Amino acid sequence: MSEFIAITFDDTTQATAALGSVRSLEREDKIHLKDTAVVTKDTDGKISIKNEASSGTETGAVVGGVLGAMLFLIFPVAGIIGGAIVGALVGRAVSPGVDSAFVKQVADDLPAGGSALFLLIKDGDTGLLIGSMRRYEGRVAQTTLDEEAEKALEDSLR
16 A cells, blocks of 8 residues: 655755655665655745656556557557557556645745655555654655554654
């Protein structure tokens, strides 16, 4: 079952640094991510959103590429157009990723000079993820973790 975690920080560098810690766990095969997003709001209030490609987008690109290549051999122009359309539809159906409307809402609520980290976790050891957040100071904006895990995450961010 997937877990969703959104954490806000008062510093523009914290969300990116925290994502680096999470990526380390992913490289060690301790957790598997579906999607991530990092939002920063500079001191002038300008918002930057870096939403990494979700698994659904990647799957859609692969399926669209294969179908497009097959169709291209028979109908060159239709293959390119058909592959792009099918890829987009498959990507959208497979995994919606981090909800962009929610990301925008949190971004709007960030203080100037703040940042936010959004994680959509496919599976893995959430205890290790919570432990990796101990070096950062932030607040849980939203999560699908159970009450005990959410409390542990909140405590680790102090």
